[in-house]
Amino acid sequence: MQPVIRFNGVDGQVKRSVFPRYEVYRAQKDYADIARALGLTGKNDAELVDALCKKIQSLMEALDVQTKLSENGVSKADFDGALDKLVDLVYNDQCTPANPRQPRLTEIRQLLIDLF
Numbered sequence: 001m002q003p004v005i006r007f008n009g010v011d012g013q014v015k016r017s018v019f020p021r022y023e024v025y026r027a028q029k030d031y032a033d034i035a036r037a038l039g040l041t042g043k044n045d046a047e048l049v050d051a052l053c054k055k056i057q058s059l060m061e062a063l064d065v066q067t068k069l070s071e072n073g074v075s076k077a078d079f080d081g082a083l084d085k086l087v088d089l090v091y092n093d094q095c096t097p098a099n100p101r102q103p104r105l106t107e108i109r110q111l112l113i114d115l116f
Contacts, residue, residue, distance in 0.1 A: 001060075001067065002053040003114040005031060008101050009049035017102040027100035069116045079116050086112055 008027040016025050032048035040055060042048035066072050069079060090096060090108045103111070 002056055003111050005049065005053055005056070007103070007107065007111060008099065009046075009052075010101075011046065015102040015104075017097050017099050019098050022100070025100070030100075067115070074116070076116075083109065083112060 009031045011028045012025075014025055016022060028045045028049055031052055032042070032045035035042065035048035035052040035055070038052070038055060040048060040051040042051050060067055070076070087105055087108050090112070091103075091105060096103070
């Protein structure tokens with residue numbers, strides 16, 4: 001989860017997805033607002049996104065949630081063998097256009113690797 005929040009939670013000129021139709025890219029501000037609502041602190045929106053990711057990680061550890069594919073029984077060989085297909089499935093998933101930031105195929109690949 002945190003790799004996706006970090007991917008979306010950047011500032012600047014990024015390729016926005018078709019939906020939602022924001023006039024400006026605002027995912028970092030939205031994540032920062034969530035962090036503020038949770039009582040987290042930071043000097044700027046980027047630090048608040050980082051604080052939110054750390055809070056989510058802490059919660060998952062407290063609940064003993066395993067977030068990595070490798071921690072959930074997926075072998076490296078199976079992952080490597082399925083990676084190209086997974087990239088294609090993510091890219092073509094109907095939810096991907098609703099992501100605030102439009103990912104390139106190489107970025108999807110890296111997110112999956114990070115989640116392994």
